[in-house]
Amino acid sequence: MAVNTTNQTYGLWINGVWKEKTEVLEVLNKYTQNVEAAIARSEKKDVDEAVEGAKEAYKETFSAYDRYLVLTNTARLLLEKKEEFARVLVAEVGKPIRDSRVEVERAAQTLEISAEEAKRIHGEGVPVESAPGSENRMAFTLRVPVGVVAAITPFNVPLNLVCHKIGPALAAGNAVVLKPAEVTPLCALMLAEVFKEAGLPDGRLQVITGDGAEVGGWLLENQDVKMFTFTGSPRVGEIIRQKAGLRKVSLELGNNSATIVHKDADLDKAAALIANKSFNNAGQVCISVQRVYVHQDVKTPFIQLLKDKTEQLQTGDPLDETIDIGPMIRQAEAERVEEWVNEAVSDGATLVTGGSRNGAFYEPTILSDVKREMKVCKQEVFGPVVGIDTYATIDEVIEQVNDSDYGLQAGLFTNDLAFAMKAAKEIEVGGLIVNDASAYRVDHMPYGGVKKSGTGKEGPRYAIEEMTEERIIVLNL
Ligand SMILES: NC(=O)c1ccc[n+]([C@@H]2O[C@H](COP(=O)([O-])OP(=O)(O)OC[C@H]3O[C@@H](n4cnc5c(N)ncnc54)[C@H](O)[C@@H]3O)[C@@H](O)[C@H]2O)c1
Numbered sequence: 385m386a387v388n389t390t391n392q393t394y395g396l397w398i399n400g401v402w403k404e405k406t407e408v409l410e411v412l413n414k415y416t417q418n419v420e421a422a423i424a425r426s427e428k429k430d431v432d433e434a435v436e437g438a439k440e441a442y443k444e445t446f447s448a449y450d451r452y453l454v455l456t457n458t459a460r461l462l463l464e465k466k467e468e469f470a471r472v473l474v475a476e477v478g479k480p481i482r483d484s485r486v487e488v489e490r491a492a493q494t495l496e497i498s499a500e501e502a503k504r505i506h507g508e509g510v511p512v513e514s515a516p517g518s519e520n521r522m523a524f525t526l527r528v529p530v531g532v533v534a535a536i537t538p539f540n541v542p543l544n545l546v547c548h549k550i551g552p553a554l555a556a557g558n559a560v561v562l563k564p565a566e567v568t569p570l571c572a573l574m575l576a577e578v579f580k581e582a583g584l585p586d587g588r589l590q591v592i593t594g595d596g597a598e599v600g601g602w603l604l605e606n607q608d609v610k611m612f613t614f615t616g617s618p619r620v621g622e623i624i625r626q627k628a629g630l631r632k633v634s635l636e637l638g639n640n641s642a643t644i645v646h647k648d649a650d651l652d653k654a655a656a657l658i659a660n661k662s663f664n665n666a667g668q669v670c671i672s673v674q675r676v677y678v679h680q681d682v683k684t685p686f687i688q689l690l691k692d693k694t695e696q697l698q699t700g701d702p703l704d705e706t707i708d709i710g711p712m713i714r715q716a717e718a719e720r721v722e723e724w725v726n727e728a729v730s731d732g733a734t735l736v737t738g739g740s741r742n743g744a745f746y747e748p749t750i751l752s753d754v755k756r757e758m759k760v761c762k763q764e765v766f767g768p769v770v771g772i773d774t775y776a777t778i779d780e781v782i783e784q785v786n787d788s789d790y791g792l793q794a795g796l797f798t799n800d801l802a803f804a805m806k807a808a809k810e811i812e813v814g815g816l817i818v819n820d821a822s823a824y825r826v827d828h829m830p831y832g833g834v835k836k837s838g839t840g841k842e843g844p845r846y847a848i849e850e851m852t853e854e855r856i857i858v859l860n861l
């Protein structure tokens with residue numbers, strides 16, 4: 385059954401058609417808590433069928449130029465359907481409508497960038513002739529696709545992060561089996577039909593849904609899958625890393641992102657950007673500002689500015705054009721955040737603003753006087769909470785930022801070039817953003833973490849490197 389609206393039951397997208405299943409899972413509207421749609425619950429045989437179909441499709445010729453055309457067409461069609469996709473994001477994620485439109489625009493960008501990259505995948509000449517005895521040889525490298533790529537994606541950015549997997553994987557000439565998050569799978573399912581409309585050969589993109597651990601486990605068992613590209617929690621990332629064996633794995637995992645506000649910074653600008661980037665998508669963004677380190681000389685004015693700007697944010701119905709913050713993905717997550725904040729306060733943190741919960745809504749919350757061992761600092765909150773601590777010296781704050789299991793991105797507000805360059809060398813992250821908060825990302829930049837934040841890079845050009853093998857060709861002339 386081909387369906388592309390909500391309040392419907394979606395099948396599995398296998399070989400370019402919908403495969404209906406009797407067992408389904410419900411997808412809730414995260415604001416109303418009504419059932420928005422139902423999705424198929426895959427069995428092992430469906431997963432194997434999807435992988436087999438992808439393997440067969442991969443054998444067919446699909447030239448770089450055709451890949452470019454399909455990805456460009458998909459980006460264009462997605463923009464034509466922007467409002468439809470944005471409204472589904474509002475429903476399935478609870479993401480405010482203005483931010484949902486931005487996600488659709490970014491997803492189209494990601495596909496467009498992938499299309500452009502499809503035309504410039506290349507190897508390089510290797511001067512083997514410079515080795516003694518190889519005078520009459522020449523060599524060059526090729527980048528060849530890996531084959532079938534399994535993509536497993538998280539709930540929080542369910543369209544753009546899916547495009548960050550499908551776009552580069554197809555651009556590189558692979559076939560993809562996508563397993564979107566079970567709580568927010570609808571845009572991914574709709575996107576499969578858009579790809580078909582754009583001319584993607586059947587089987588090059590399969591979308592299978594169901595219980596994450598079950599479907600993930602069956603994908604991991606299937607040895608025809610040659611690579612796993614995963615975005616999600618460190619817990620699941622570790623399972624994938626262990627079970628993938630010698631196969632390629634790319635992991636985009638969590639973070640407890642830090643942002644430093646130095647004494648010479650433009651405090652108003654820093655407060656505005658931090659307020660905006662801590663609470664966006666109810667803090668459910670992997671590079672959301674969670675830990676703020678402010679220089680002790682500017683603590684009081686900075687906290688006042690951040691409080692004022694945060695209190696201007698509007699919480700409520702994500703379909704309302706004036707709303708900045710919607711519900712969290714589920715009430716249990718809001719309850720966890722509430723517990724962590726209460727625990728921090730009883731251990732000595734000061735509640736600057738926020739701190740209350742209404743169902744799945746958690747107020748944008750600022751804590752000061754936090755200690756590094758508190759859960760709100762040490763673990764990933766993945767909710768609308770910022771903890772502020774102070775520092776006296778540059779060495780001290782670099783040590784504080786680095787005292788983390790994670791290392792995805794960090795922010796630094798300063799006009800001191802020497803500090804910025806020292807931080808660039810010494811802060812242990814995949815990306816340092818100077819004069820902006822940690823949560824800056826455009827879709828063509830290299831993006832990925834160190835430590836428990838993962839391995840491998842996204843951004844189409846970099847993901848294509850992950851999703852291809854380098855092969856050397858030597859000519860004996
Ligand atoms: N680094 C990044 O780019 C980035 C981006 C977005 C989110 N994240 C991280 O994602 C997390 C939040 O997302 P989430 O709650 O959806 O993460 P999650 O790890 O719970 O789920 C991610 C995906 O894994 C699947 N899954 C669950 N168990 C599995 C298993 N045993 N084997 C294989 N797959 C399994 C889920 O169904 C889902 O599709 C946070 O930690 C956040 O920081 C990271």
Ligand SMILES: O=C[C@H](O)CS(=O)(=O)O
Pocket residue numbers: 540541544668669670671824825
């Ligand atoms: O949740 C993490 C995302 O990767 C951030 S973004 O939506 O890609 O900017």
